[in-house]
Amino acid sequence: MAKKKYFVAGTDTDAGKTLVACGILEKARQLGLTTVACKPVAAGCEETDAGLRNDDALALMAAMSQPLPYAQVNPIALREAVAPHIAALHEGRQLSAARLSGFCQGVLLQSADLAIVEGAGGWRVPLNPRETMATLAVEMKLAVILVVGMKLGCINHALLTTEAIQRDGLVLAGWVANRVDPDMSCFEENLQTLTTLLPAPCLGVVPFLEPPTRQAVADCLDISVLI
Template identity: 40%
Template sequence: MNHSESFSGLQARGLFVTGTDTGVGKTAVTAALAQRCQKEMPRVAALKPIVSGVEAHGQWTDVEILRAASTPPRSFAETCLYALDLPITPHWAAAQAGLLIDRQQIQQFIMTQSVGMDAVLVEGAGGFLVPLGEDWGFAELALDLRFPVLLVVGLRLGAINHALLSVEAILARGLPMAGWVANHLHPDLAPGTLETLHRRMPIPCLGEIPFQAEASSAWRSQFLSLPACWY
């Protein structure tokens, strides 16, 4: 299946959510954005096609958060295609489980789950260049989708370099970018980080989420704007 056969006919607004690293709040931002979409769109799907790292009680927390944030709420199988136990990079977790992540199956999964939706948010895992196979990864999946890319920037020491390198890699592939979101990971922020990012990032900022432990997706949603490229 190629892009023209699969995604060009979708009526839903699409977005591919990536991050500057692992642990920067991609799931929190994706869920919050799904909640923000609800104000204007009755049917929103937040998807995480691949997750690695099962947590307590045998749950993949990221998937549970996204399926609950969708409208209407989705089942696990409607939110995630590959759920891998080991908390390591997905292609390696799949190999340890004796699995091969299939690029076309992921495309078909996203296509199927997008039918009838007003907006579809697809969250990656780790950063933009994380591999999913021997010769492809999330960068190639983003190219398959051709959805605008949203970059989640976890505000901590090193964020400036990670953010600018990520944007450079995304734009170098000719992908459209919806913007970036500043996500506070700690109460304190390295001086100058946010100010520098606002000056240097060549794409719009769609919001700044303050630090608050255990905040709900609905609470975070108030700090986000929808991408201008959707309109």
């Protein structure tokens, strides 16, 4: 069983969950730790000779140290790049937190130092009319790493997401500031406000990267509190 297990959530779609998750996996690898990861549901998959494939899931596979088959890393692959419950509805499928949690357990039971489960979209993205992505994290009782997409409005998004995480009974283990808008006004002031108000350590500040690589992200992170 993985020694340390975390759920990676974002303040918004395109906050940079996958990029940061891959950076954490790379940093752990550099520290000599073994890693596994999964993205149990992914919307926006492309048809390949091997079947539906998602870029985020493939990035996680490339970053983790212990090889797993694609179907274990991304068991629910949906074609449309829309909210997962809508993509599933269009394919005549149903999503449930219990089923997704069952898929994740196969990854979390791997013998590894660090396991990452990456969500889809934001904290309250629906899975079905009764459950959200948060239900999955609660089902697995995982501490949360929050990726804050640094752009106008990020303080509100980060504080509301943190309140929701705590209300759901989970621990915010740490957060990462990911600069998704290179032209963001008052970046340093926003960063300082988040550092003051968020009740968890900042694991790193990722600048706007062109191109973004997990190695460059790893250089910006301090994951000592996670491991």
